[in-house]
Amino acid sequence: MAIRGPMHFVANSKTSSEVGCKAQSVLRALRLAVLFIALASTACLAEDQTTTGAGPVATVSMDHNTFIPAEITVVPGTTVTWVNKEDMPHTVVDANKGFRSKFIGKDTSFSFTFATAGEYDYLCSIHPNMKGKVIVKPAG
Numbered sequence: 001m002a003i004r005g006p007m008h009f010v011a012n013s014k015t016s017s018e019v020g021c022k023a024q025s026v027l028r029a030l031r032l033a034v035l036f037i038a039l040a041s042t043a044c045l046a047e048d049q050t051t052t053g054a055g056p057v058a059t060v061s062m063d064h065n066t067f068i069p070a071e072i073t074v075v076p077g078t079t080v081t082w083v084n085k086e087d088m089p090h091t092v093v094d095a096n097k098g099f100r101s102k103f104i105g106k107d108t109s110f111s112f113t114f115a116t117a118g119e120y121d122y123l124c125s126i127h128p129n130m131k132g133k134v135i136v137k138p139a140g
C-alpha cells in the first residue's frame, strides 16, 4: 500500500501533465489559427484595393512640345496620366498600338493603366519628334 500509493500518485500526475501538454498545444493551434486569420484578412484587404483600381499613379506633362519626363519607370498596375500644359494640342500614341488618345487640349488629360510589364514607346501623332517611353517593371 505504502509503495503503490505514491506510484499511483506519480502515474496520476504524469497523466495530468500530459493533459496540460495537450491543452498547451491546443492553445498554440488556436494562436496559429488567429494569426492565420489575421494574415488572410490582410491579404483580402490588399486584393480589394487592387480590384477597386486604387493602384499607383504617375503623371507626365506635355509642354514645349515635350513629354516631361520623357521616360518614366512604374510598377505594373500604375495609371499614367498625361496632362497638356500648353495651347498646342497633343496626342499620346503607343508605337505598338496598345493605347491611343484623342487630341488633348490645354489643361486636359489622358490616362492609361499599365497592367503588363514591358517597355512602351509612344509619340505625339501631331508632332512625331515628340516622343516618350513608359517602362513597366515589378518593384524589387
Ligand SMILES: [Cu+2]
Binding pocket: 065, 089, 090, 091, 124, 125, 126, 127, 130
Ligand atoms: Cu504634339
